[in-house]
Amino acid sequence: MPDKPEIQWVPKPIELPAVSETRSSLIARARKDLSKLSAAYSIAAPASVDRAPEDENEDPFMLGLRYETGEDVPQDYERAAFWYRRAAEQGDGLAQNNLAALYEEGKGVTQSFELAAFWYQKAAEQGDAGAQGNLGLLYESGNGVPRDHSVAAGWYCAAAAQFTESPFQDYERAAFWYRKAAELGDPCAEFHLGQLYEIGQGVSQDYIVAATWYERSATHGERHAQFSLGRLFAEGLGIPASPERAAFWYKRSADQGNAYAQLELGRLYRDGVGVPASGHEAANWMERAIGNAPNDILKTAEYELGRLCLGRADVNGSYEKAYFWLYLSAQPPMEETAFAEARDVAAAKLKPSEILRLREEADRWLRGRPEVLFC
Numbered sequence: 001m002p003d004k005p006e007i008q009w010v011p012k013p014i015e016l017p018a019v020s021e022t023r024s025s026l027i028a029r030a031r032k033d034l035s036k037l038s039a040a041y042s043i044a045a046p047a048s049v050d051r052a053p054e055d056e057n058e059d060p061f062m063l064g065l066r067y068e069t070g071e072d073v074p075q076d077y078e079r080a081a082f083w084y085r086r087a088a089e090q091g092d093g094l095a096q097n098n099l100a101a102l103y104e105e106g107k108g109v110t111q112s113f114e115l116a117a118f119w120y121q122k123a124a125e126q127g128d129a130g131a132q133g134n135l136g137l138l139y140e141s142g143n144g145v146p147r148d149h150s151v152a153a154g155w156y157c158a159a160a161a162q163f164t165e166s167p168f169q170d171y172e173r174a175a176f177w178y179r180k181a182a183e184l185g186d187p188c189a190e191f192h193l194g195q196l197y198e199i200g201q202g203v204s205q206d207y208i209v210a211a212t213w214y215e216r217s218a219t220h221g222e223r224h225a226q227f228s229l230g231r232l233f234a235e236g237l238g239i240p241a242s243p244e245r246a247a248f249w250y251k252r253s254a255d256q257g258n259a260y261a262q263l264e265l266g267r268l269y270r271d272g273v274g275v276p277a278s279g280h281e282a283a284n285w286m287e288r289a290i291g292n293a294p295n296d297i298l299k300t301a302e303y304e305l306g307r308l309c310l311g312r313a314d315v316n317g318s319y320e321k322a323y324f325w326l327y328l329s330a331q332p333p334m335e336e337t338a339f340a341e342a343r344d345v346a347a348a349k350l351k352p353s354e355i356l357r358l359r360e361e362a363d364r365w366l367r368g369r370p371e372v373l374f375c
Contacts, residue, residue: 061083063079063083064080077102080102081102081107093131099119132156133155136156156181161174174202175193194212198210230248233246259289259291263301269282279315329342
């Protein structure tokens with residue numbers, strides 16, 4: 001695709017394959033293919049090779065690597081395959097990946113995409129990122145396994161995700177694999193590729209390209225992409241600011257339970273930006289955000305709702321409701337001065353007995369609320 005593809009801002013169908021299966025179902029489908037390959041492997045193991053007695057005392061994977069690279073020994077792909085296979089059969093993921101590569105390239109063994117897929121799958125299921133990506137390539141091309149773009153995209157995403165995590169961080173490789181999956185129409189990959197372009201990790205920062213991938217993912221229904229696209233419109237990051245379009249995408253993300261989008265949509269209704277001002281709608285979306293909010297925005301959402309109840313005549317609330325949420329917002333671990341000051345303003349309007357009752361109710365609510373780690 002071009003570096004800066006044109007963005008179609010009006011939502012419309014995009015002619016890319018829809019990916020509706022879960023990652024677990026894709027992996028399960030791939031495992032069925034693996035079982036078919038087991039029979040092929042059982043009759044295809046090549047004969048033993050002559051080996052020096054001292055080889056028996058070394059790690060089989062390292063021996064395979066030495067023979068493949070020619071480090072301190074004559075380069076010998078047949079011996080490399082022999083020792084990789086010994087390590088692979090003992091469950092060594094690196095050896096499984098390297099043996100698969102020899103089968104794919106026909107080095108030291110008879111070329112076999114089926115056996116390449118067999119060993120890539122073994123290594124991929126152990127979390128080897130290289131094997132996951134290579135297996136995805138086989139599924140995309142249909143070499144050795146049934147051609148299946150959904151499974152290919154699943155393995156590409158699995159590989160990319162590993163390269164975004166310590167200690168294996170390599171955002172250039174992550175971007176490479178996310179792009180491979182995104183070009184197959186995977187909504188999750190489209191979103192993550194957009195993130196990399198927005199932040200400038202592994203690729204040159206480019207808000208236009210970020211927005212393009214966010215829009216593709218958002219049109220496919222990915223709620224995090226919908227929120228991110230709305231945020232770009234709200235802030236005018238590389239694209240013309242449009243509160244109306246921000247509200248459009250926030251609403252679609254909020255409808256799917258994204259607490260960040262629900263809070264932002266509540267703010268837009270509170271301020272009358274991009275949507276008609278409505279304290280009732282603002283309170284509704286803020287309450288929904290609190291119910292779904294992960295810890296990083298929970299206190300802010302409680303404070304925003306409490307302030308709304310405290311200062312808006314068009315909100316179906318009261319000083320009691322304001323105090324309830326402001327009291328919660330001022331609890332540890334986040335004890336912001338502004339939160340405590342707003343709580344005290346509401347408290348000044350209440351009787352001591354009312355304050356005590358509301359604190360007890362808030363504490364019970366807090367104890368019963370499950371911790372939300374991810375939105």
